[in-house]
Amino acid sequence: MTHFLPFPRPAVVINGRSHPDEPYGDARSEILNLAAGREAMRMVSSWPDYRPTPLIDLPGLAAELGVKRILYKDESQRFGLKSFKALGGAYAVARMLRRIVSEKLGREVAAAEIADRRFNEIVGSVTVTCATDGNHGRSVAWGARNFGCRCVIFIHSLVSEARADAIARLGARVERTAGNYDDAVRVSFEAAERHGWHLVSDTSFLGYTDIPRDVMQGYSVILEEEAQRWKEGSPTHVFVQAGVGGLAAAVCAYFWERFSSARPRIVTVEPEAAACLFESAKAGTLQIVKGALGTIMAGLACGEPSLLAWRILETGADVFATIPDAAAVEAMRILSRGYGGDPPVVCGESGGAGLAGLIACAGNAEFRRRIGLDTRSEVLTIGTEGDTDPELYERIVGRSAGEVLPDGFRGNATAKY
Ligand SMILES: Cc1ncc(COP(=O)(O)O)c(C=O)c1O
Known part of the structure; x- marks a missing residue:
């Protein structure tokens, strides 16, 4: 050898x-x-x-x-x-939108109805957000674009411009934060709380596990x-x-x-x-x-x-x-x-x-x-x-x-x- x-x-x-x-x-x-x-x-x-x-x-x-x-x-x-990562973030976005629409309509909607964009009014008022070092944010932004909701992605100080551009091209608002990935996760969590956005994080912590479970x-x-x-x-x-x-x-x-x-x-x-x-x-x-x-x-x-x-x-x-x-x-x-x-x-x-x-x-x-x-x-x-x-x-x-x-x-x- x-x-x-x-x-x-x-x-x-x-x-x-x-x-x-x-x-x-x-x-x-x-x-x-x-x-x-x-x-x-x-x-x-x-x-x-x-x-x-x-x-x-x-x-x-x-x-x-x-x-x-x-x-x-x-x-x-x-x-x-x-x-x-295309598999995790976008899948979690789809599942989350399905839950939101089902709750609003008082009936269980099918996954295909979300994919077919049957509920533009409800879905269009939802904003999803996450922190990323590139790939997860791209997946969430792609899911948001495909299913018709809004999206804000937080990138940390070391994420390259090329990766930021790839996310922005999918229609998401991209915001750069100070510090590392874990700092960006905290910023995205706080922003979600402040603005009533939906956090689609790929990492889980005490009290926040359902969506990362879907991602995984x-x-x-x-x-x-x-x-x-x-x-x-x-x-x-x-x-x-x-x-x-x-x-x-x-x-x-x-x-x-x-x-x-x-x-x-x-x-x-x-x-x-x-x-x-x-x-x-x-x-x-x-x-x-x-x-x-x-x-x-x-x-x-x-x-x-x-x-x-x-x-x-x-x-x-x-x-x-x-x-x-x-x-x-x-x-x-x-x-x-x-x-x-x-x-x-x-x-x-x-x-x-x-x-x-x-x-x-x-x-x-x-x-x-x-x-x-x-x-x-x-x-x-x-x-x-x-x-x-x-x-x-x-x-x-x-x-x-x-x-x-x-x-x-x-x-x-x-x-x-
Ligand atoms: C290309 C690539 N491989 C592997 C991983 C690791 O995945 P995880 O953070 O779930 O361990 C990532 C995470 O972003 C990634 O972008």
Whole structure:
């Protein structure tokens, strides 16, 4: 096995509190469950332009890393928004509007009626808001535009202009706040209280859990789309990047409920500079990381874990890992070229962090032994974003997304198994 030189040893916490025989259980089921995931799948797949994203096999990289298979679920073209986040925020907006209209009319309205914009007067008077480091705000703004409500998005000081413009182009008002992501979350919460807006946050805290639960449940569509494939058996390992932990929790919950003790080992991967889950695992209780959280992995620059996500991950994740920015950058470059004959993939800074974590961990014999990573392992990674900041992507990779993938959209038809 060759070593990818820019990959320093990752920092890892092996979670002593995860036990294969622990059942998924009712308490976690109240947060996320398979039935609600299927409901999310039904709604999201009814939206115009819905297409499942491809699950790409990377045999060249798998051979290099000494595992049987690496599967890469490529979210780079999800609904044209370039990230998996299109599933969460917009789904939560749709569910919230359905609740508001149902209450106003005194009858249960159908999801399709919201999608068809049958209640323009009621919906048009609703304003949704959230904080974002780019992708979640884009999803909420897209949902607001599609369903016909108003939208105000708060971005923090480090969000690039390109990401802010992409949100504004969807018709949302974009407001920049001082401080980091967690400060922007507080500003959005206060603004919602002050103006009677509806907060659609991707992170949960005491007293605010219903909507973030919908956001997380929306993410489970990623795995529902592959439900048939998992009938052949679950992956043995999942390396999944984390900001507040919502995606990682959705992945963990899905496999835990579906496969019980035969579920895959879950490894969360965070930037060194914003490792709130890692620190929480180390301390054995939820921790907040303060400061600028400066990392190139903008989507993962979160200092406060989502409360609901932590409730699942604290005993559900097997390993909490961190990587430096250099590892994320190298993963983007490897994916853009396609390793050892693998198909090229467009992957943004946060999008390949899980894969970068796998590459970093696979070179460590002790780690491999502790989590049973070997030549029989089938590893799932999720490419959570494409070139969400096209200029930055080109600067890092040396080519634009169009040059990496000249044939454009990679539908399921071209996914290799
Ligand atoms: C591209 C990308 N990947 C992963 C994540 C992590 O998701 P979560 O914050 O739910 O952990 C984010 C969050 O914004 C993101 O934008």
